[in-house]
Amino acid sequence: QVQLVESGGGLVQPGGSLRLSCAASGPRLDYYVIGWFRQAPGKEREGVSCISSSDDNTFYTDSVKGRFTISRDNDKKTVYLQMNNLKPEDTAVYYCAAEALGPCSFDREEYDYWGQGTQVTVSS
16 A cells, blocks of 8 residues: 655745655555646646656646656655646645556546645745
8 A cells, every 4th residue: 555645835936836746655656657636726636747657658737738847766755746837827736646557647536545735826
């Protein structure tokens, strides 16, 4: 079983940057697909980015392409989400999630384990 803990959220001005971390405990992290999701008030949780388990292929939702970068450090059992040029519409609680089987996906039903979330607020 995997336990996930997110960190790195906070308040940032538009155009600023944050790096979120998702620290995992349990089996080797490279066994898992890791996804980042976010949920803004009154909205459904949406997939933001995903990194595959076998070949580290990465995927992004259109609204963050070119601004966000997902990466993993298997030795540290940590996945990162570097977020640059942040916009007010990026404001949300960000969650990381892990799934043991299957390709990268933005379908939250595919994920077996979730962290508690970290708040990101983009505001001047």
